Amino acid sequence: xxxxxxxxxxxxxxxxxxxxxxxxxxxxxxxxxxxxxxxxxxxxxxxxxxxxxxxxxxxxxxxxxxxxxxxxxxxxxxxxxxxxxxxxxxxxxxxxxxxxxxxxxxxxxxxxxxxxxxxxxxxxxxxxxxxxxxxxxxxxxxxxxxxxxxxxxxxxxxxxxxxxxxxxxxxxxxxxxxxxxxxxxxxxxxxxxxxxxxxxxxxxxxxxxxxxxxxxxxxxxxxxxxxxxxxxxxxxxxxxxxxxxxxxxxxxxxxxxxxxxxxxxxxxxxxxxxxxxxxxxxxxxxxxxxxxxxxxxxxxxxxxxxxxxxxxxxxxxxxxxxxxxxxxxxxxxxxxxxxxxxxxxxxxxxxxxxxxxxxxxxxxxxxxxxxxxxxxxxxxxxxxxxxxxx
Amino acid sequence: xxxxxxxxxxxxxxxxxxxxxxxxxxxxxxxxxxxxxxxxxxxxxxxxxxxxxxxxxxxxxxxxxxxxxxxxxxxxxxxxxxxxxxx
Numbered sequence: 001x002x003x004x005x006x007x008x009x010x011x012x013x014x015x016x017x018x019x020x021x022x023x024x025x026x027x028x029x030x031x032x033x034x035x036x037x038x039x040x041x042x043x044x045x046x047x048x049x050x051x052x053x054x055x056x057x058x059x060x061x062x063x064x065x066x067x068x069x070x071x072x073x074x075x076x077x078x079x080x081x082x083x084x085x086x087x088x089x090x091x092x093x094x095x096x097x098x099x100x101x102x103x104x105x106x107x108x109x110x111x112x113x114x115x116x117x118x119x120x121x122x123x124x125x126x127x128x129x130x131x132x133x134x135x136x137x138x139x140x141x142x143x144x145x146x147x148x149x150x151x152x153x154x155x156x157x158x159x160x161x162x163x164x165x166x167x168x169x170x171x172x173x174x175x176x177x178x179x180x181x182x183x184x185x186x187x188x189x190x191x192x193x194x195x196x197x198x199x200x201x202x203x204x205x206x207x208x209x210x211x212x213x214x215x216x217x218x219x220x221x222x223x224x225x226x227x228x229x230x231x232x233x234x235x236x237x238x239x240x241x242x243x244x245x246x247x248x249x250x251x252x253x254x255x256x257x258x259x260x261x262x263x264x265x266x267x268x269x270x271x272x273x274x275x276x277x278x279x280x281x282x283x284x285x286x287x288x289x290x291x292x293x294x295x296x297x298x299x300x301x302x303x304x305x306x307x308x309x310x311x312x313x314x315x316x317x318x319x320x321x322x323x324x325x326x327x328x329x330x331x332x333x334x335x336x337x338x339x340x341x342x343x344x345x346x347x348x349x350x351x352x353x354x355x356x357x358x359x360x361x362x363x364x365x366x367x368x369x370x371x372x373x374x375x376x377x378x379x380x381x382x383x384x385x386x387x388x389x390x
Numbered sequence: 391x392x393x394x395x396x397x398x399x400x401x402x403x404x405x406x407x408x409x410x411x412x413x414x415x416x417x418x419x420x421x422x423x424x425x426x427x428x429x430x431x432x433x434x435x436x437x438x439x440x441x442x443x444x445x446x447x448x449x450x451x452x453x454x455x456x457x458x459x460x461x462x463x464x465x466x467x468x469x470x471x472x473x474x475x476x477x
Contacts, residue, residue, distance in 0.1 A: 196396060197395070205402055209407070223397075
């Protein structure tokens with residue numbers, strides 16, 4: 001094992017290389033571009049044996065990736081923000097075709113106003129497309145998650161695409177150490193992809209064909225079952241990885257200092273790691289606060305939240321907004337814990353559009369709730385400036 | 391032919407893989423056999439393989455699958471195919 005000290009995107013590319021994708025289709029968009037540039041360099045330098053397709057848009061990226069995956073080969077791509085939004089139609093195509101594509105989406109705010117900074121509304125607005133969504137907080141977690149994601153996506157009971165998300169710049173362009181596995185180790189953990197169906201001229205089939213109402217609902221049901229299987233398999237694969245390589249970042253939720261906690265912050269990606277500092281500080285001051293770092297949003301960890309939420313107050317921090325509703329984690333958490341004894345849910349919108357959310361901000365939000373200055377039925381806007389009466 | 395255990399919608403090549411599509415038709419091609427010169431243009435141009443070719447190169451329409459697009463009538467050099475409204 002070697003240690004790499006580099007930005008999140010470069011560590012991600014290293015993990016992808018070790019997973020031996022056979023086709024990579026790419027279109028550049030800040031802040032993910034570093035990933036596909038690094039993979040292009042690897043292909044050019046002969047360090048990665050893959051077909052590298054430069055296509056004309058993100059819609060075409062996903063179309064090409066779907067086409068390649070339906071030939072039965074392992075595929076990878078990466079995108080961000082507007083690029084992800086442009087893929088929307090093909091995201092449904094990938095999941096309904098049950099293609100085990102792995103894609104990294106570096107979370108970036110949607111414009112206008114034009115922005116390149118972190119905001120999770122891009123991936124949250126794709127949460128109904130049937131993609132598994134995992135959120136990472138460190139370069140090491142990205143590295144380990146990429147390898148686990150291929151295994152998960154390709155599992156017979158899952159057969160669904162996986163979107164790995166992490167924060168623009170605070171993770172994508174920040175240098176962090178990461179332990180890198182050898183090719184032999186990765187090959188042993190992640191065997192070559194064996195497709196359950198493929199487009200093959202020797203055995204001609206068509207897919208994406210007309211489907212009548214007689215069968216369509218059942219196809220959605222089997223997809224739903226695939227997601228349910230992922231709920232079990234994400235923690236299982238994470239534990240298998242831990243047993244093999246000694247690293248574990250949590251299952252659907254990473255639980256941090258939850259023993260005797262009365263208040264539990266729910267946060268993800270960069271805010272998820274920053275919240276650990278806030279929890280430590282609040283603990284030092286005598287407040288019984290813990291953290292549930294939301295690693296997985298699809299499938300949504302309902303059961304875990306019901307268990308964690310029993311007799312506790314949950315404080316959801318959302319760096320995303322469904323305008324007209326509120327933060328997605330807040331609303332989905334409220335729905336999940338409905339009827340759970342002694343559980344209250346508060347929600348804050350923080351860091352929308354990339355504004356920095358420090359541990360002091362997180363402590364501030366937690367203290368508002370602890371001191372009875374927050375309303376659980378009203379979504380709070382943290383650090384909101386005067387908008388001139390509008 | 392290998393059958394896949396696919397969780398998505400797969401179809402295998404066979405006659406009428408998408409069902410009997412003749413029901414989609416508004417107009418049906420009717421061949422005037424007395425005018426037909428067996429040039430086989432209708433057979434070659436039909437996008438659905440719904441023009442049947444006989445041993446003697448005579449042609450007929452497979453109404454189970456003909457969608458009524460009218461290409462055969464348009465291409466026929468003898469105007470031996472007319473499109474008639476379905477009842």
